[in-house]
Amino acid sequence: MEIEVLAEKLSKALNNVSRIATSKVTLPVLNNVLIKVKNKQVSLVTTNLDMAIIDFLPVSSSKDGVITVPAKLLADFVSVLPKETKTNISVKDNKVTIKADKYSSTINGTPADDFPELPEIDEKKAVVFKMSTEEFKKGMEQVVVASSNDFNRPALTGIHFYTNNKVLYTVATDGYRVAKKKLVKNVQSEIKVTIPAVTIQEVLRSINDEMEEIEISFNEDLVRFRLGEIEIVSKLIDAEYPNIDNFIPKESNIELEASREELVRITKLASLFARHGANDVITCETKTPNTFSIHSIANEFGENDSIIETKVEKDGKISITSKYLLDALNVMDGEDIIIGFSESVDKITNMAVPMILKNKGSDDYIHILMPVSI
Amino acid sequence: MYNVWENALAEIEQKISAGNFSTWFQDTTLLHTEDGHVVIGVKNSFFIKQLQSKFLDTIKEALINAGVEVKDINFEIQAKVKSKVRPREVTAGPTQIRDTLPTIKKNPKNQNTGLNSKYTLDNFVVGSNNDLAVAAAKSIIDKPGTSYNPFFLYGGSGLGKTHLVQAIGNEILRKHPDYKILYTPIADFYADFVDSVMKGKGKEFSNKFRSLDVLIIDDFQFIVNKEKSQEEFFNIFNNLHQSNKQIIVTSDRLPSEIKTVDERMANRLTWAGAFDLQLPKFEDKCAILRSKANLTGAEIEDEAIEYIAENVNTNIRDLESELSTILLMSDVRGLTPLELINNGSVNVVHESKLKPTTPKRVVDKVAKSFNLTTAELKSKSRVAHIKNARQVAMYMLSEELHLSTPKIALEVGVKDHSTVIHGIRKVRQDLKLNFALRDQIAEIKGKIYD
Numbered sequence: 149m150e151i152e153v154l155a156e157k158l159s160k161a162l163n164n165v166s167r168i169a170t171s172k173v174t175l176p177v178l179n180n181v182l183i184k185v186k187n188k189q190v191s192l193v194t195t196n197l198d199m200a201i202i203d204f205l206p207v208s209s210s211k212d213g214v215i216t217v218p219a220k221l222l223a224d225f226v227s228v229l230p231k232e233t234k235t236n237i238s239v240k241d242n243k244v245t246i247k248a249d250k251y252s253s254t255i256n257g258t259p260a261d262d263f264p265e266l267p268e269i270d271e272k273k274a275v276v277f278k279m280s281t282e283e284f285k286k287g288m289e290q291v292v293v294a295s296s297n298d299f300n301r302p303a304l305t306g307i308h309f310y311t312n313n314k315v316l317y318t319v320a321t322d323g324y325r326v327a328k329k330k331l332v333k334n335v336q337s338e339i340k341v342t343i344p345a346v347t348i349q350e351v352l353r354s355i356n357d358e359m360e361e362i363e364i365s366f367n368e369d370l371v372r373f374r375l376g377e378i379e380i381v382s383k384l385i386d387a388e389y390p391n392i393d394n395f396i397p398k399e400s401n402i403e404l405e406a407s408r409e410e411l412v413r414i415t416k417l418a419s420l421f422a423r424h425g426a427n428d429v430i431t432c433e434t435k436t437p438n439t440f441s442i443h444s445i446a447n448e449f450g451e452n453d454s455i456i457e458t459k460v461e462k463d464g465k466i467s468i469t470s471k472y473l474l475d476a477l478n479v480m481d482g483e484d485i486i487i488g489f490s491e492s493v494d495k496i497t498n499m500a501v502p503m504i505l506k507n508k509g510s511d512d513y514i515h516i517l518m519p520v521s522i
Numbered sequence: 523m524y525n526v527w528e529n530a531l532a533e534i535e536q537k538i539s540a541g542n543f544s545t546w547f548q549d550t551t552l553l554h555t556e557d558g559h560v561v562i563g564v565k566n567s568f569f570i571k572q573l574q575s576k577f578l579d580t581i582k583e584a585l586i587n588a589g590v591e592v593k594d595i596n597f598e599i600q601a602k603v604k605s606k607v608r609p610r611e612v613t614a615g616p617t618q619i620r621d622t623l624p625t626i627k628k629n630p631k632n633q634n635t636g637l638n639s640k641y642t643l644d645n646f647v648v649g650s651n652n653d654l655a656v657a658a659a660k661s662i663i664d665k666p667g668t669s670y671n672p673f674f675l676y677g678g679s680g681l682g683k684t685h686l687v688q689a690i691g692n693e694i695l696r697k698h699p700d701y702k703i704l705y706t707p708i709a710d711f712y713a714d715f716v717d718s719v720m721k722g723k724g725k726e727f728s729n730k731f732r733s734l735d736v737l738i739i740d741d742f743q744f745i746v747n748k749e750k751s752q753e754e755f756f757n758i759f760n761n762l763h764q765s766n767k768q769i770i771v772t773s774d775r776l777p778s779e780i781k782t783v784d785e786r787m788a789n790r791l792t793w794a795g796a797f798d799l800q801l802p803k804f805e806d807k808c809a810i811l812r813s814k815a816n817l818t819g820a821e822i823e824d825e826a827i828e829y830i831a832e833n834v835n836t837n838i839r840d841l842e843s844e845l846s847t848i849l850l851m852s853d854v855r856g857l858t859p860l861e862l863i864n865n866g867s868v869n870v871v872h873e874s875k876l877k878p879t880t881p882k883r884v885v886d887k888v889a890k891s892f893n894l895t896t897a898e899l900k901s902k903s904r905v906a907h908i909k910n911a912r913q914v915a916m917y918m919l920s921e922e923l924h925l926s927t928p929k930i931a932l933e934v935g936v937k938d939h940s941t942v943i944h945g946i947r948k949v950r951q952d953l954k955l956n957f958a959l960r961d962q963i964a965e966i967k968g969k970i971y972d
Binding site for chain 2: 174175176178195197198200262264265266267268298300367369370383386428447
């Protein structure tokens with residue numbers, strides 16, 4: 149096997165794939181990147197057995213063959229090389245020699261036989277969606293924040309993708325908040341799957357400005373993302389996802405509108421005290437005709453009370469976690485935000501009615517925060 | 523009956539490398555075998571692909587050797603397979619093998635947690651005396667190691683500290699059966715530590731603690747003033763705290779009040795705040811007695827409960843023991859609890875009814891306790907010490923005699939009743955953190971009724 153490629157390109161490809169090369173002790177080959185050359189096509193592959201990343205690397209010349217090399221070591225070596233250097237990788241007796249101008253090193257490789265075979269999408273049965281990477285990225289950043297990392301509830305560690313009335317929705321929740329986004333309108337196929345949030349995060353990290361379109365293909369238990377030269381294949385989460393729509397309030401008794409920038413500011417101010425007090429809790433309050441305020445208290449330090457002047461039609465109060473409100477505001481993109489809440493108990497779920505946040509003039513994204521009882 | 527899959531795995535283990543075996547076969551289960559159709563449960567599609575492409579023949583051979591008829595092998599994803607659960611049992615009959623779907627055991631490890639399962643949150647009575655602490659406890663059960671870490675709980679003896687922290691332990695264990703939890707009184711901690719050092723097993727001791735997910739230390743006030751052992755506790759504490767493991771500590775007072783505690787330690791313990799359990803109010807006491815009575819299934823009249831609640835003013839332990847005594851007597855004598863009380867057969871003794879007192883007496887005793895004369899206390903002086911005494915007097919007049927604020931203003935010589943409101947609020951606030959003040963007030967209270 150032999151390839152010749154610019155150091156810069158190789159380094160970029162290795163950075164893309166080496167992130168998930170784990171230091172799993174039981175199977176050392178998982179530390180490695182698989183370099184495969186067949187018919188002038190070069191692919192770099194890593195896997196952690198939950199997902200795999202494949203980068204198709206355009207090279208100036210190549211000879212067929214296959215080998216695995218410790219991924220981090222190779223990535224680190226190549227990253228130090230001057231960008232414009234022509235780099236040559238060749239293999240002899242499992243020794244991988246990397247030559248670039250005056251720099252040369254030999255790394256002990258492992259035969260590719262031990263490297264796991266990767267599952268592949270069955271193209272015939274696959275459900276495929278295409279969208280602009282920009283929209284995908286924005287949408288995912290808006291929902292992924294609400295996902296859970298409690299592996300005792302596997303479903304919640306994922307992002308749920310489902311279709312309803314020809315719209316593709318994505319949703320995430322950790323039980324305390326819900327983020328729901330209309331991702332694609334007018335889709336033809338139907339799906340209902342849950343993708344691990346870590347996979348989504350990995351996809352987000354792989355996106356760069358040059359990539360215009362992302363293609364997502366689903367099989368029954370597998371998903372594949374294609375963006376530019378990169379392919380990410382991941383397992384799906386095999387657990388029932390809760391029906392989120394039950395938690396989304398149909399209407400709110402109290403509604404107000406405020407600039408996102410100002411909301412972020414007063415929430416940050418309040419969180420300074422809330423995080424020292426009990427449970428990071430802040431209290432939002434409306435007072436007719438024109439006051440929305442956030443109040444927080446930390447016994448040992450003091451308290452905070454900030455207001456925004458905006459039209460309100462009803463007095464009311466709700467306590468929520470400041471971090472969650474801030475998370476939501478930070479991922480929202482509208483200049484003005486509509487906040488709605490109620491001081492009542494939902495008849496179906498028998499729980500306090502949550503706060504709901506939307507961008508003004510758009511129903512594409514909603515963020516729900518469960519109130520805290522104090 | 524024998525375990526087919528275990529046998530097959532044992533054979534596979536011999537044939538392939540240890541790394542491959544533990545990676546690919548660790549979480550597999552034999553789900554189903556019928557008429558030669560074998561279904562094996564695996565973690566995800568990556569495993570299916572690998573097992574199919576590289577190990578199919580190995581698996582087939584091993585199954586046949588274990589006595590299973592194999593025509594084809596299929597794989598199925600089984601998300602709930604956890605690494606800690608061992609492969610399932612399969613029953614082998616003479617002609618074919620059947621299997622029932624596996625169930626995961628609730629508590630795979632029979633670990634020695636030191637917890638007593640009778641303490642739960644359900645049988646902990648929540649009242650205004652402890653609702654903050656209970657709210658914190660619930661948030662800990664929800665997300666151990668995140669919100670209140672360390673959780674420092676303090677309060678006098680018999681107010682339910684041990685019950686609450688053991689309940690936290692039990693509830694966490696119920697939610698996360700794989701968590702390592704240890705409940706130990708601090709005295710046992712030291713005994714173990716000294717023992718382990720003497721046997722040269724200090725390392726094992728510290729490893730045992732460092733591998734915990736939740737550490738519950740009870741009766742911290744008995745901490746020993748031995749540098750070495752306090753350092754060991756300090757290290758374990760830091761280690762667990764840094765890796766976001768939940769630490770729960772109870773004590774009868776704040777760490778800063780415990781003379782033997784190193785200052786660094788004291789600071790750290792109350793990083794996430796200190797929660798106190800206070801003496802229950804009358805209504806709370808009634809609720810506790812009612813719940814206790816319901817638990818034992820005994821019948822008791824509301825009036826009897828109110829009588830006990832009114833007359834026991836020490837702690838919950840005494841409250842409960844009084845109740846059991848009465849219930850036992852009622853059982854033996856065949857009278858209802860109220861009849862017993864009314865005919866004078868029981869005499870509830872714990873700090874029984876207080877003698878009436880006067881506002882003047884209260885002010886005098888407060889002044890005396892602060893080394894002041896009554897005139898000084900009532901003066902217009904704004905010297906901090908005198909002001910404090912005046913405020914304590916306001917507080918005691920309000921708490922003990924339930925005087926109105928304007929009346930209190932008259933008694934302590936201030937003009938405005940709002941000064942009184944402020945004073946009472948300030949003392950209430952101080953009481954939460956100031957242990958010395960709490961003791962002083964208890965002492966004054968004793969003298970008032972003496």
